[in-house]
Amino acid sequence: MIEVEGLTKRFGKKIAVDHLSFQVRPGVVTGFLGPNGAGKSTTMRMMLDLDIPTGGSVRIDGKHYRELEEPVKYIGALLDAKAMHGGRSAYNNLLCLAQSNRIPVSRVNEVLDTVGLTAVAKQKSKGFSLGMGQRLGIAAALLGDPEILMFDEPVNGLDPEGIHWIRNLMKTLAGQGRTIFVSSHLMSEMALTAEHLIVIGQGKLLANTSMADFIQQNSRSFVRLRSPQREQMLDALSEGGFTVVEADDGTLEIDGSSSEEIGELAARHNVVLHELSSQRASLEDAFMQMTAESVEYHAHSGGGTAPTGGPAAPGPQWGQHGDKGKGA
Amino acid sequence: MASVPAVLQSEWTKIRTVASTIWTLAIAFLVTVAMGFALSLLFSTTFDDLSEAERTTFDPTFVSFSGMILGQLAMVVFGVLVVGSEYSSGMIRTSLAAVPQRGTFIFSKIFVAGMLALIVGFITGFVSFFLGQAALGDHGTTIGEPHVLRAVIGSGLYMGLIALFSMGVATMLRSSMLSLGILMPFFFLVSQILASVPKAKDVAQYFPDQAGAKIMQVIPDALNSDRAPYSPWEGMGIMALWVVAALIGGYLVLKKRDA
Numbered sequence: 001m002i003e004v005e006g007l008t009k010r011f012g013k014k015i016a017v018d019h020l021s022f023q024v025r026p027g028v029v030t031g032f033l034g035p036n037g038a039g040k041s042t043t044m045r046m047m048l049d050l051d052i053p054t055g056g057s058v059r060i061d062g063k064h065y066r067e068l069e070e071p072v073k074y075i076g077a078l079l080d081a082k083a084m085h086g087g088r089s090a091y092n093n094l095l096c097l098a099q100s101n102r103i104p105v106s107r108v109n110e111v112l113d114t115v116g117l118t119a120v121a122k123q124k125s126k127g128f129s130l131g132m133g134q135r136l137g138i139a140a141a142l143l144g145d146p147e148i149l150m151f152d153e154p155v156n157g158l159d160p161e162g163i164h165w166i167r168n169l170m171k172t173l174a175g176q177g178r179t180i181f182v183s184s185h186l187m188s189e190m191a192l193t194a195e196h197l198i199v200i201g202q203g204k205l206l207a208n209t210s211m212a213d214f215i216q217q218n219s220r221s222f223v224r225l226r227s228p229q230r231e232q233m234l235d236a237l238s239e240g241g242f243t244v245v246e247a248d249d250g251t252l253e254i255d256g257s258s259s260e261e262i263g264e265l266a267a268r269h270n271v272v273l274h275e276l277s278s279q280r281a282s283l284e285d286a287f288m289q290m291t292a293e294s295v296e297y298h299a300h301s302g303g304g305t306a307p308t309g310g311p312a313a314p315g316p317q318w319g320q321h322g323d324k325g326k327g328a
Numbered sequence: 329m330a331s332v333p334a335v336l337q338s339e340w341t342k343i344r345t346v347a348s349t350i351w352t353l354a355i356a357f358l359v360t361v362a363m364g365f366a367l368s369l370l371f372s373t374t375f376d377d378l379s380e381a382e383r384t385t386f387d388p389t390f391v392s393f394s395g396m397i398l399g400q401l402a403m404v405v406f407g408v409l410v411v412g413s414e415y416s417s418g419m420i421r422t423s424l425a426a427v428p429q430r431g432t433f434i435f436s437k438i439f440v441a442g443m444l445a446l447i448v449g450f451i452t453g454f455v456s457f458f459l460g461q462a463a464l465g466d467h468g469t470t471i472g473e474p475h476v477l478r479a480v481i482g483s484g485l486y487m488g489l490i491a492l493f494s495m496g497v498a499t500m501l502r503s504s505m506l507s508l509g510i511l512m513p514f515f516f517l518v519s520q521i522l523a524s525v526p527k528a529k530d531v532a533q534y535f536p537d538q539a540g541a542k543i544m545q546v547i548p549d550a551l552n553s554d555r556a557p558y559s560p561w562e563g564m565g566i567m568a569l570w571v572v573a574a575l576i577g578g579y580l581v582l583k584k585r586d587a
Binding site for chain 2: 045048049050051052065066068070071072075077079080082083084085086087088089092093095096097099100101102140
């Protein structure tokens, strides 16, 4: 159990983390979500006592990090992949880490095997690709066989195979009853792995909820239709008492109805339909709306329309506030 | 709390598993010994060309340590890299997450690296002395003469302290490049030049290297140089104070700053 209480970090005048309080419960994967610059890494560094908080505290099983006896056995952390000495072999990088916490040397080979680096164990880690570096970092996190694991953007820069591997690893680790705290700026990634969700923006807590609740509350379902007889259809809809949102591309979105209902309505009014479909706004959209107000780096792209209601809306357009088609 | 023997063992593994350790220490040894030997040889062949005053104050022990002026730079690099590579590689975060007691971490590292530098320093000192005396032949001295053993042991201490001072500075500056950029020109140029400029000399003689190097002289005004206002051991003490100050400064920076 990690308890974060009123955690605050100020860099000069800028507040990176602003009175953050939450708990990371044991035995589940907790996703730590926020746009770039939201303060995720700073929070994680403070949890490990690397950055000194301006205010507030972090307790791990009731103790301050520096009170932990041999902390590598309590918490394994992957902060950034390059936190190893490049001139040292993968094996030796792990060996000195193991020795400092009195972890049996045999464990080094075990974790190298777990992450699939046995073949390159004797090679200098500076020759490693990003993916191999990430695996080495994960090996270091697993070294002390800790109950709590912390990963900061573990899938960043990985190829699909690597991403798949990390997802499975996290599920396996959680299945063993460990506490997993993993940060990401991609909602879609979290939806696949996390059971609990902590969302922050500009250092402030925006949401602390179970993934199931988040999905239920934040994914708007609506019916989309396209018709050459648009005006007629609009009249029919307002007659029927439906709330219609006109999207930019000329499609109509009707909240809180079913495609059956709308299809029958159209038939009764003899309106030709070119498209009729049930839609669910993606979690990515919900996340972007939630954090839109608190995004630090706005992208000012000229007149680009954010994809509406598609199954996945990836992309760097954090700053684009939902267009009118995506009412709150 | 972290176990100190475990951290010492870990730091020893770190030092012995990077190539820079063996390179810097081997260069410190070879350069000091080779240059001391070459200059001793030069002095022995040109002894008669020296002025009267230089001949009467000829210090064969000190001459055999002439290589120190270059060799110490390799010690500086060793000291800087031991600490600085933690920062340049990003390893510092992994290290401090494993050993959150920052004092235990840095002083274990400095202890292990300092001991190694000291051992290499003593070996370098003794080898330089004996080879230098062999080159000087009739103009040489022996280890049994008054103050000679003190000078030879002092030369080893000097090398160890130079490395420790560099570690302290690198911990304060948290960067290998910056530390080398300051320490190398300082020891090789600034300190040497100021020590030979009339007025500046009064200040420069209290610089760590200038004060510490006096212990390698058996004759206080060796080669017709100026006498220092402190004894050889006092000079070593001045150098030790610099080292302590650098280490305390480094510790305070490490304790206060975010990693």
